[in-house]
Amino acid sequence: MIIRIALLALACILAADIGWMALSASFWMLPAMLAGWYAADMASGVVHMYMDYKPSRAGIGLDKIFFYEGSRESAEYLALRDAAFSQLNPVERLIYDFKNHHPRPDALGRRSMVTQIGSTVLFATLPFTILANIVFLLFPLPLWLIAGVLTFVVGASFAQYFHGTLHRKDNPLIVRAMQRTKLLMNAEDHRRHHETLQCDFSTINGWSNPALNLVFNAMRRRGYLRDEGLIPN
Ligand SMILES: [Zn+2]
């Protein structure tokens, strides 16, 4: 319920902002929006990299459900899963979900959009958008800058939905059109991440992957982002 209220609140704020923007549209909004779309892609990659390699909480049975070999609909599995998940806070749950995505990638594509984007909106993009709107109201910022920020918010909010589209075949027409124009990446662009787990963490359009791959490699050389973090124990 609280997630649906957060989604509705974000949609209302963005609709009001977009209406305000549309009244004074200018050429400079276009490059600013592309920069916002790039920044959202970068944010998706940074969060993904952190979640993949941040070790899960040990000793509460996450390894048992991660490696469970029987049916994932069995009473035994569901009991183990509920017992482990009941001990996790929302961020720890997300950290587990990112790791669980690697051996079972298509599960993300089967989830509803509300499930995919709910926690991102509730904990990140809605609070960010409220703060940003307070700043917009208090300071006379150029409208192109606001257009860029709003584009970032839209991209970041839908980041996990866009990731899900890379793991399903029946995507809506708008997603397929955006994939053809490279505003969104396609499943082939994302394949290398799943093959190596060491590159291409960004999942919106992939524009930031070259830069983020350099950051990942530099951090690995310094001993951060170690392989042990990829799997619950
Ligand atoms: Zn990953």
Ligand SMILES: [Zn+2]
């Ligand atoms: Zn994936």
